[in-house]
Amino acid sequence: MSQLTVNGKPLAIAMPASVASLLHHLDFNPSKVAVELNGSIAPLARFDTTELNCNDRLELVCFVGGG
């Protein structure tokens, strides 16, 4: 297990893991979420191949109502 920070909260996940497997683990539809990994955008097309490492910081965001 490795420790990540996801949206500011600690999260333990089994390694190896990718952005896609993390989203699957959290039960999120990959096409509905945008991901920032250590301050850089993780493109949707590369969720499968973007490997996660211990202590990575992720931001997962989605669209909500707003003006």
Added chain:
Amino acid sequence: MDKLIIAGRSFSSRLMVGTGKFASHQLMAAALESSASDIVTVALRRVDIDRPEDDLLAHIDRNKYLLLPNTSGARDAEEAVRLARLARAAGCEPWIKLEVTPDPYYLLPDPIETLKAAEILVKEGFVVLPYINADPVLAKHLQEAGVATVMPLGAPIGTNKGVRTRDSIAIIIEQAIVPVVVDAGLGAPSHAAEAMEMGADAVLVNTALAVAAEPARMAAAFAKGVEAGREAYLAGLGVVRQQADASSPLTGFLRDES
């Protein structure tokens, strides 16, 4: 109505609508429908990891509306740029309503950070629509930086006060080389009409619709206000005068001239 052109793209409606604060997604979708808007704004927020997603986009027809993500919540240029990049990564076209509002009470936009973020985002190929205070000098700087519109506030967000910044917005309109969209504070269709009569190219409304007892009905009312204001502007309004100027002839009265 004549078309609104932003960044070379043509829109039939001059009313943009926000999607926040509606009591349900269904009420929001009905308001969008009856507003006849082409452009709708959305926000980006962290997903709640412990709760399944509440999918807003399932209620917005992407073939019908241009989704305009905002950078609301950003307190400085860096946060705004991150949000813009995330919005693009989430599959949006690179259009961004740039908002940088560090003050939580009045949500007034930070002019320095907004300009900084606009310069970065324009260079990255974004179509940038910045939310600003009604500051003509800032509007000029932003236009020089290559923004696609300027969006001066009529009054602070959600206040329903109307076009309180009228004189400054008039100067922005007079000097603008891009469309001017009056955003924030418009609480009634008459406010929207007023902005359009002044020569604004479009308005953006959210709270006034979301808090109405019947949002869809209010959206239709705003659409009429915008259309009436635009038509009046194009028709050419009369000059405001101090003294009366009779509409009826000043001759042929039932008295002898002495």
